[in-house]
Amino acid sequence: MAVATFNRVTPKIVERLCNAVGGDCVLVDDDSLTLHASDETEDLVFRPDVVVVPKTAEAIADIMRIATEYRIPVTPRGAGTGLSGGALPVHGGIVLSTKGLNRILEIDRENLFAVVEPGVITQVFQEAVEAVGLFYPVDPASRGSCFLGGNLAECAGGPRAVKYGVTKDFVTGIEAVLPDGSLVRHGGKLLKNVTGYNLTQLIVGSEGTLAIITKIYLRLIPLPKHRILLLVPFNSLEEPARAVPAIMHAGVVPSVLEFMERDAVEITERHLGKSFPHADAVAHLMIELDGNDEGVIQREAERVAEIVLEHGAADVLVADTDAKMGELWAMRRAFGAAVKSESIYKEEDTVVPRNQLVALLIGVKEIASRYGLRTVCYGHAGDGNLHVNILKMDMPEERWKTALDPAIREIFALTVKLGGLISGEHGIGYVQKNYMPIASTEQELSLMRAIKHAFDPLGILNPGKLFPTTEDQKL
């Protein structure tokens, strides 16, 4: 694929944008450009030429028509909480923020669906549906700030995927603007639909490279009436990893099945200034059970407790009040920020079949130790999704730079060998794109490039993402 040549945003183009969407929606001041030059991914900075904040799908279509006319790259941006650099304008140009499209258009209690705009904050939406007895289980750690549109773009997962699935499993329809400014719709408030190709499922998880989502149809379920959270300390890494498939094998499907190693807990205790029960345990499982019948959940919790104790658990702590559960969740959600505050780091979002978690963990530790690197691992054990944080700490810059890439390649090669892949829920984006050939053959990448071309023949939408840098781009 040839490298697209882009133009810079000129004052004339800024004027065109202002005429199209209104001057108050077009930002060129230094603060705005700086704010939109980074997301939550490492410490990367790419300054856009202009930031636009449209309020309607029609305004987005106008922006895309201008971008098409002048060959200007456009990087869509939700709340900027992504961890793979999806919202970084690596080729400059226009950052298109969806924060102006932030309405919950409908919560339909008869059909158990919601219709929302992409700029709605995930937690705001969760609370709105819970207020009417419904449930949207997708629960990314950044839910307090991330947008549903970004969740769709990355196919966000989170801890409840083990029972309920990820973002894609709740999206039944979308409206989106294509790079040429045309508006397409697919699906709706429908559980079944085979009317043409599944554009919804192709666009979900496409990291803003195919289309800009402007309206979202989400399936909802009744809110489970009861929940119990168990915290289970272990004195080895292997025991909890082995307990996970045993729980599933017993026919219990927890709503959450999280794994965390000691370092993650310790770093977070330091970061928050709070203490965690059994913080000295080598690893913990955090297991949530939910449902409508308290007795059933109690019995399931007892069964889970038996299984983890058979697998070497040191204790089983029960959080059965909202306050106790809230404390544990606050701790769990702070892991990412805590690691970030500890050291320069690089996070890999590995995913394997859940019974391969032991092999992955042991392999990661062995690889890291060979390169003299420290790793902190935690993640969603129930779905085999392990976040491997590689910390620089006080390693000299030169050694860090030399060690990091081959260590990551070894970790990803192991992941693939175990039947897994290189991103479970964070996306490939900018920071993982050159590892794609570890997971995908040249034929698979060619097919994905052809799909990209079908949507975006000029390559103006979120360029520099997902596909590995080619030889000529390196020059």
Added chain:
Amino acid sequence: MAVATFNRVTPKIVERLCNAVGGDCVLVDDDSLTLHASDETEDLVFRPDVVVVPKTAEAIADIMRIATEYRIPVTPRGAGTGLSGGALPVHGGIVLSTKGLNRILEIDRENLFAVVEPGVITQVFQEAVEAVGLFYPVDPASRGSCFLGGNLAECAGGPRAVKYGVTKDFVTGIEAVLPDGSLVRHGGKLLKNVTGYNLTQLIVGSEGTLAIITKIYLRLIPLPKHRILLLVPFNSLEEPARAVPAIMHAGVVPSVLEFMERDAVEITERHLGKSFPHADAVAHLMIELDGNDEGVIQREAERVAEIVLEHGAADVLVADTDAKMGELWAMRRAFGAAVKSESIYKEEDTVVPRNQLVALLIGVKEIASRYGLRTVCYGHAGDGNLHVNILKMDMPEERWKTALDPAIREIFALTVKLGGLISGEHGIGYVQKNYMPIASTEQELSLMRAIKHAFDPLGILNPGKLFPTTEDQKL
């Protein structure tokens, strides 16, 4: 899009196919060609030039390379139970049967996944996983003969979609052969995966027009221990349709929520020579509840009974033994065959948000009566998926031909107006393709055509399906 020009299969090409995949896998005898000229769709017949029955993905790749070289159309075929003509070789050429790839490769009880080939019969698979305490809930009426590969191609639904979802919701990975013979893989035994575009979800439901599926990864769940089936007669069409959203609204999610009008029941009684309780009721709901706790299900059944009685139910019959449930299911599964035996017919697979079912039903009856057509409606009320069977009966041929197309157009226009679409689970295929413009704009169809082109630039894979016939194709 220009019309593809295809070549006929010559004796030389048959020889090439025999050399590539073995002479016993290449059929040119009259019986084989006749057998593969039709599927379960109406009374349509399109004779292929040759039928190939490969046993491996590599053999399929060889066939596709030969087809590419000679520009021969290839129509993939599962068990031929489809209802939209997806397996009809409308341009002749090669019918590629997947019945030789019929192994259950693995049922992985630790990870709750199965790996299968496309030619496995759905019921054989269901029974194999149930034998080890697991559950694959997708349950098309043709489960006794249809193949999992065909279920994927059409994204088969069935009665349990209301609680568990449709085929796409259980497929986490595939291996497939592209039209040029290259083999691609996507996903695996993974609940989370955002490593590149979601090729799995794009290929599922693409009706064999993008790739030939050769291996399937299916998510499984623990088998619910208990089930109750309720049969609820009503004396109007509106009452049961109104009861459906009320049940969901009460927080109960049945595993099955079927609707059937009197004519469907009567035709089936005649067809099977059996009688149905309350056969004279205007309509029935068939409601299944499942779960692991018998007490919980009993309480849910009582709640459902209250709701349907509040909504005018004439009675609530309980089937709580396997035998009683089996009888009702046998009856329900025979609807399609019974309608077929009654008259020449045309079936439309409408889907609307579930609370629009009343409006759809009333509208269908009104439209049909204006055209003097008889309709028999039944389907999956829980997910708004209504099968509208239009019966010719003794209508003169000329009048039937004149009335049918405009009546269908009106029914589909109503469906779309109600927030629905023109196929819920049968696919567009050959028989609905010219109605696609009712559901999709020219821009949406162009995008789908571009996706098709990305996979199949020569247009050799299952041509004549899904996309409306263009003006030049009509000449």
